[in-house]
Amino acid sequence: MKPLTERQQAVLTFVEEFCSYQGYPPTVREVAAAFGIQPRAAADHLAALKRKGYLRRDPGVSRGLSLALKSVGPVVEVPVLGRIAAGQPLLASENVEETLPLPSSWVRGDEVFLLKVTGESMAPVILPEDLVMVRSQARVARGEIAVVLVDDEATLKRVYEEAGGLVLKGDNPDFTPLRFSGEEAADIQILGKVVGVYRNLEGKRHG
Amino acid sequence: MKPLTERQQAVLTFVEEFCSYQGYPPTVREVAAAFGIQPRAAADHLAALKRKGYLRRDPGVSRGLSLALKSVGPVVEVPVLGRIAAGQPLLASENVEETLPLPSSWVRGDEVFLLKVTGESMAPVILPEDLVMVRSQARVARGEIAVVLVDDEATLKRVYEEAGGLVLKGDNPDFTPLRFSGEEAADIQILGKVVGVYRNLEGKRHG
DNA sequence: TTGACAAGTATACTTTTGTATAGTACATTA
């Protein structure tokens, strides 16, 4: 890709900042005004940026600019759930603390959310402070890691359906598996399957 | 947030798709044309969407629309490096296989890249197929996990500077620590510090 | 030294575009 002159770089930066602040691209005249030059000169710069491949531009279209680079790959906003209340609507806005933009390639399916891990029961694969990505589903295959609602508290466990009951096992040998009879298992609710883990190691010696 | 009528939802969806395809928002008349209605009717719909909080809109401004939701949080494109060639420029485009958009809150610093893990030396904290986030730096604190270039091959190890030498240790006890004398250590290059790990658990029983 | 490119000024022309005016029809709700 051809290098930009200083002035062209400045114009490109202005366009980028205008877009991210306004949500739509600037007009030729707005670019001109920002640099105190005539519309024609601004149009020249935009034409140069297009020629060198930094901008896409549809001729004759007002604000018909778009950034060729920074074409930020496909992104999905994934909600980060805080304390999960036992009330039904899992993805209700009361549960959502924030949302994080993640690459769509990481997010298969619609009902996906993130959860900050608190307990050590899944150590060493999943540790406290990790962020797990969960796909909402009511059943999981034998031995898969699931978010399970036990006594109004969301925990991570491997789920094993046994004859006439349910076993929830943590990877951490310090935790004894929980066994539920058929009747007791009715109170257990599987919220979803853990499909990813993100761990921040910054500032940690032992991760 | 107030609920949308069927028609308003359709208009909102059109605006979203137009934006992601064109890179800039549609005009009132383009919305009208898409639905085969008059500009005035389209303007009514956009006004309703603004009133209900789904769109931001600057009056009198052509294409002055922006999506109030889907305000995709701050995102950085982080390069995913393939085989790391021993040639100097680490982030050179030859090394970059693809880029992934990640939330800026996860990416501190400028020279950050992702690397797909191949060996088992850091198990169980880091496993093959994991994606590690690395911040490019030439030195790391004692015991931190770093990407180290040994014999033209990038590996993950904990780095310990000892008196007159360098020790590279994997978390996996099956791997014996590598020791280098002061002279040998000159060939060892620390590419960066591992600041994050992402693991995809989809379809895996044992993660 | 001649052309190519960058970076401008100044004025004008023509679409594009948001919006206003003036209605119609049909729900739903207080």
Added chain:
DNA sequence: TAATGTACTATACAAAAGTATACTTGTCAA
């Protein structure tokens, strides 16, 4: 039952905005 909101048609106007014409100045490489 009157008011409010939704969903339109049809025409028109003035401002906004891309672009064209006609120049000027300076730099840099062939």
